[in-house]
Amino acid sequence: SMLFHMVNIISFYKCISTSNNTRNITQKKNDHFAGYNMYNGCEGFSIYYNLSRRDDEYIGADNLPTNCSLIRLPIQATHGDLFDVLGPEILVEWKLSEECSKCHNGGGQCQTNKTNKFSCHKDMKLTSFGVADVSTVTAGTSKKGNLRIIWFMVATGASLSTVGLLILLFCFRKKILWYKYLRFWESNAEDHQKVEEFLKNYGSYAPNRYNYTDIKRITGRFRNKLGHGGFGNVYRGSLRDGSEVAVKVLNELKGSGEDFVNEVASISRTSHVNIVSLVGFCFEGQKRALVYEFMPNGSLEKFIYEKRTDNVRQLSWPILYKIALGIARGLEYLHRGCNTRILHFDIKPHNILLDEDFCPKISDFGLAKLCIKKESVVSMLGPRGTIGYIAPEIVCRNLGGVSHKSDVYSYGMMVLEMVGGRKNVDVRVDRTSEIYFPHWLYQRLELEEELQLIGIMNEEENECARKMVIASLWCIQTDPSNRPSMSKVVEMLEGKLDSLQMPPK
Template identity: 45%
Template sequence: MALCSLRHRLPLPLLLAVLFAASRGDPSDDDYKYNTSICKVQPYTCGDVNISYPFYLSDETADVLGNNSSCGYPGLGIDCVDDKYPILQLGSGPDYSYNVTGIDYTNSTISLADPDVLDGDESCPVDHNVTVPPAVWLNLLPEYTVGYLLFFANCSIYTIPGQPYINPISCPSSLVGYYSFVIPSDSEVPQQTLSRECKQVIQVPVLQNDSLTIDSQWSTNGYRNALKQGFQLGWNSSRKSELCTNCEGSNGHCAYSRYGEFVACLCTNGRVSNHECTKGSKGKTAIIVGIVAGTLFLCLGILIFFSARKYAWLPLKSKDEPRIESFLQKNGNIHPKRYTYANVKRMTKSFDVKLGQGGFGAVYRGNLHDGRQVAVKMLKDTKGDGEEFMNEVASISRTSHINVVTLLGFCLQGSKRALIYEYMPNGSLERYAFNRNMNSENLLSWEKLFDIAIGTARGLEYLHRGCNTRIVHFDIKPHNILLDQDFCPKISDFGLAKLCLNKESAISIAGARGTIGYIAPEVYSKQFGLVSSKSDVYSYGMMVLEMVGARDKNTSENSESSSQYFPQWIYEHLDDYCISASEIDGETTELVRKMIVVGLWCIQVIPTDRPTMTRVVEMLEGSTSNLELPPKVLLS
């Protein structure tokens, strides 16, 4: 009777077309445009680790499809250079290489460990910044499975009052006369005090277990055991395209290009399809057609009966739809135009042109009836309570600023949810400043990068102070900064945003939110301070410093700068970098210096030490002669 449930979704002519298509047997050979040697998908054992889909051997798949594709999810290529441990790269350079100690395919987790800690006597992960790049389909596990060790390096104190088991540890980078300490992030040790007395703070994820207990063995072997156990990441299957979902649903394996685009489906029968694998022989298909034909007559009567009902052909209702509808009614004076799902399909020409794909769903290009181009964001997560959908509608509808993207409409019809934005022809900032394969055409000038930095700062200042309800974004990163035809930046994606009363300073949140590498320290550990709009300031500072580092290819290829945490390296080489990056151009030197100094102020560990976005705008618009470097307290 599963077929009959289609009455909620398809009108009769369309249902008949679907049934006819199902009776056609195997696809034609036109569906198969790749040969069977597209790649190797057989499992492979490296050391004690079994490597199979969605992971793949990077050295064996480098030449597949003309060096453009891999069999598995992008970024999950594993090197097997010796027989002991396979290696996974979380970034470019040797300090971003991690040993794979195990892969759990049932729970979709991979266990990693720092090779220096695992095989040697290293006790400090100095200059080993653990981040998960946005391009990699991996993510840290929920906070109840992940703990953090905080290494405070180059500290001016020798003992911590009231902490008998926390003694100085030896770190290779310690300055003469300075000391280093390590504590779990959730311990009762006063982290703010340590942050002010130490020049660097390094955050390392570890497993959340008994090894994080501070006892008499803590400063000798306790934390080393935690480091050797490593940490776990999960692979993010929610980023799959619809084609990959269909492929895996037919017992196939997905092949992606190096740019993250689905290119083919590898089938267990040795064939390669550009859609999905066949599910059986023609004999089985004939049986299925007979069953379908018999079921058709039974469903016809049900279809005719329900066709007279007012809502017979609407999509199935989701359990949280009444909650969202109630929200829309209460805020009827603020939300933009509402469209039906049929309107959305019409404006996108049945989702013909895809602009991008993310964990939330996909974005398609469309046109309104007046000819304006739009970007249609289809939300695919219908299992939640609708918080992301309501966040975006509520927050963006309250805004009107040149540096905040405009929401033109939305769709809420059953399980179908869409957000309709103004179209940004130049895509996101990530395309121009952070693409490893970018060419000279995509390399923006320092002047343009500065304009983008100050425009984004003005947009954030408006969200924090200028609109009717104060908004904290919580997910500022290059991917969420869109660029119009004139490269004017616009802040987008308010799915994690929090709306606050203007008089509020602290914000209550349940669990960490944001993107790894951009999350402020107080968001994952309250001992660093209160969560507030200063959390956006931290994310903005990290983004600006990444803009600086990614702009100069000479620096990104420099062995010294690539092996060291970039904010720390740029702090120590500020003057030399500004001169070399600007090619002896005084005006450009000033712009670069402003971006770096402002970025370093924004990423101070303690929220109260960071400037407000209003102050950030003032510093960017002012003279560099009034800019002083902040204290060197950086979170790695």
């Protein structure tokens, strides 16, 4: 009764080019697609197509050469380059049979019965074309009656089930509500106890505590949004003295306040030029916020990954070197300079903030862990960090214990991304050997070849880049015992290039 046809669909044939292809196989493929256009602008395969052929002239999927496959795509033009003719829409043409068309034009609906015999449903009667079939009307009436009975039984059952459920909820309402509020109260009471203990321990050294009304005033009712993440949103604001701040407002559904109190406690213990300063915090019921000093240049990642013109970097090599050295000094301070050792566990470009002079400051201590200095290994219930920067031993404990060397690994991966201006693992690169950037860099250093990094203008910048690469390759050693401490990393960056040795592969 009804047929449909896709009007603007054309067959394309994708043929993989492998190193095993011989000239004879290639010639057979070309003979097979005689009269077809060939597009070979894609690496690893060619595309054959012919925009003038009809559907019945296409080669079936079961009659294709080896390594070739059929792809059917919509087109919007019949001439031009391959990617100019491809279209975003599929046009479908519907065709009704003559009897269905008459039924439809007469106000009826085309239907088929169990034997696939066509019938026209009109005015609650079934009129069969050709010979009138009275039994069809009777069957339709009987079927309608059965449907009414079934619907009545379903409606009755649903009503009884609903009533029963409401009775149960009514009987247990007090227990359910009591349990819900008890859990909520216990959670908030525990979080508040942590905050109060923290304020008591730090006394006058504790950061300022704001109420939620203050947070709304500081941010101008959250008018200027700087960014967002899984934790919540960051807003720009200003204090009464005119100083600018960044306010991180945490999601209300964040769960327990452990990460929040952890971040407040961690940063409050620090005072270093390369650690972000915590101005204050808000903890009012489920309303939680952190107030930091404002960093005009935002986070480091936008200067690494954003597109740039050929041979021009977002940041010059002297500034990149300054940032790498500053972060290393900040981590050295966290690991050795504080009264309590702080392990960050989430070092990445997004958590490095830059002031107006591009001085780096480590931020976001939500995953940090405090431990006494004599502890070389810390215990963890589960993985912490961001994929691409997490040290192997955090995921696979057989490789060694989790310690400050885990931060060293994250630092190395981050600096390599600063050097390359790209992710360390990138499948979009032209050559397969460059997919894992650290391995490619190691090979070039091993062969004493140029690093081919963008923007190096003189020998001094080339030396800075090589020191950053060698130090980072030491940092990302799989065995934590082979990684240097952050104090040693600072020494490597500040020292002479000739004094640096190549790390194990």
